[in-house]
Amino acid sequence: MRPPDRCLLTTRDFSILQSQLERTDLFGNPILPLIRDKLSAAEVVFPEDIDPRVVTLNSRVVFRVNDGPAETRVVVHARENDLIGVTIPILIPRGLALLGMAEGQQATPDGPRQPERIDVVEVAFQPEAARRALGDDVPANQQSDPADARPRPGDPALTSGAIDLAAQRVIRNRAKLRKGPAGNGGPGPSAA
Known part of the structure; x- marks a missing residue:
């Protein structure tokens, strides 16, 4: 090559x-x-x-x-x-x-x-650019609700733009899960 x-x-x-x-x-x-x-x-x-x-x-x-x-x-x-x-x-x-x-x-x-x-x-x-745009390091008290990942009435059809938006929502919610409750970095209740 x-x-x-x-x-x-x-x-x-x-x-x-x-x-x-x-x-x-x-x-x-x-x-x-x-x-x-x-x-x-x-x-x-x-x-x-x-x-x-x-x-x-x-x-x-x-x-x-x-x-x-x-x-x-x-x-x-x-x-x-x-x-x-x-x-x-x-x-x-x-x-x-x-x-x-x-x-x-x-x-x-x-x-x-x-x-x-x-x-x-x-x-x-690009997933890395999407993470940066979503501010993966945003404090927990400034993050949006996990319900953001659910489709809502009026969401665009399954186009490439809609796929990108859905991917961004998934990335944002994964970041929240990694940070644990209240953004303290703990593993959350599932670790028990």
Whole structure:
């Protein structure tokens, strides 16, 4: 694979790729050298420091292959999470190439077919940016009610924007659960 000029990976994404190198079911798989190349070319940053225009795991990305039409996919970890036409796993050359690329970058991944050029058009949703926008570190007395995650009358239909809003609500509520009651960092009543 000819790597893009710059590849940024979050510490989490880097760790996930490293763990893939140790999986016995991937030995002999042609994706392993591509993972090694990606790891060696990567600049690693903390999730809270990643540029919102960089593709991370669970990002929704708009890209083109060669001069074809724009495609939109969510970059996922493994084929078990793959929904054809909706997701792209990082254990295939295209998905791996997209991980760590920024808007406007190009890559030419090796694959079973002829080499192809992938252009990142837009990062339409990035979970790390969504967490920052929601203020994961907001004090408990300023956080909204967990009922925010429930659909309400008048909510938009299931569009990409609505999916992003729902994901943001889930992220916000997960943060509340991690902080425990009254934001004291305790595990909450379920730990008993």
